[in-house]
Amino acid sequence: MWWFLFGLLLGAGILPLAFWMHARKVRTTWYEWIMGIISLILIVLLVQHFVGSIAEEESRAAWMAVLFLGIPAVVLGVLAVRLPYQRQIRNRA
């Protein structure tokens, strides 16, 4: 049930983003898409592991995953957003 709602929200978030990028003529490369998708997958896995670990009374395991999954997810996510953004600024200039 919760994962279904999570999927709906994710879809509802990604679709407007795609429309927005199209409208603003933001150009992306294939590897930026891959970085974004991997970042998203890592975040989903992190949420699942974190909530699951807390339910298992394993708080250390939950927070360790923030280190192992969360940091790479943030790095990849930032790159996936930052690279096209910078390219657009350069093009405008």
Added chain:
Amino acid sequence: MKMHHSTMSRRTFMKVLGLGGATAGAATLASPVIFHDLDEVMASPLAERKLPFWAKESDKPTVEIDWERMQRFDGTQTVFNPPSYGKAIGKEEEERLRKIGGLFGEGGYGRLIKENKPGNRHRDFAMSLGARFFQHPDRYAKWKPFLGPQLAPTPEQLGIPKYEGKPEENSRMVTAALKFYGAATVGMVELDENTRKLFYAHDAFDKKEVLFSDVDEPQETDTQRVIPNKANWVIVFSVRMAPANIARAPYPASQATVGLAYAEGAIIANRLQEFLRALGYHCMAESNILGSLANSGGFGVMAGIGELSRLNRLITPEYGPIVRVFKVVTDLPLAPTKPINAGIWEFCRTCKKCAEACPSKTLSMSDPTWEIKGFWNNPGVKAYYEDAPKCLTYWRESGGSCIICFAVCPFTKQDRSFMHAFIQKTIATTPVFNGMFRQMDDAFGYGKLKDPESWWDLDLPPFGYDSSSRS
């Protein structure tokens, strides 16, 4: 979709998260009722009871009650009491219904089984009869667990032929019934001259001799238990223990789930005995569930319930070591299940976490060996033989039991995180990562024993485990 039952209260959840203090402040601000601290909130009846969000408490029940008109009722007048039923419908009608079988009459079962209609077949009634074992505790004052309660009507008593099915069908049928009765996993072993060696020569507790003989019926005397040679199949089943209790080893909470699983296993075996008796077959169980008939680990390995481990006990792929294993012998032909390889035996070679955590240093730190530790081991298996007397000495000295080895085992995991299944799959196929996984298990804090006091704040499902998952 799996529905997970919440296994902890909000209080424990916040504690686990490390946010207990912050919540106390938030709860005080948000709540219209004044509580002085979080303990007071949690001690209130409102916090103790969890209702679905659409149900609310009310001062009066929804049904109208007039306490002035009501008196204490005579229980003999309830209609499920046969004389009261006769009084209600009249003698003539009662006699007519008795002749055609009635709701609970054995004649009724026999007639319906002969008709063999879907949902009313022999196995359906047998399954129901097995489930009813101990429904009326006063009828079971004394029976021999080896032979079973023997209260379910046999096909002979019902005037019908015994159940006949192909071994594969029988295995499926027994597995379905056993799982309904409470077993977690089920396997079958066909006996031969090798696997018969897994039976004890003498009962561990009352010292009765365990014999196989060319007899038609199983027998029990003051000195012997006789298994007919035609009883050539062993049914092995596991019963789960509660992960949250095992994590509180070596305290009584952990002993409680061990005891509950043993007791439940004994009752499940009795249910199975009644089920098979109603089908027309013999089923012999253990007179003492602590292992008086045969070696649990041995039969568990042969039936593919799990693999032998450094614990010198069974580790299952589904629930790790936190199960109890039971076995019964039957003459119902069954299709055997094969042994398994989930990478557990190989993982134990590098892990050693249980042996390191063992407070009495009972468990082996060496590689598997043919050399036994003492007279308490049966040779013939290249195993991690344990120095068992040390374990029992620790129990005696500590005033309880232990089970720390089960609690710290890396296979003792619930399935709430995706990571466990992913790692178990890798362990099963790629042993080169076993050392790294052991290191990760420590780094992630798994196997740390939990505060026994916090057990009372958990909101556990029945028996302490979620039967729809590994949690």
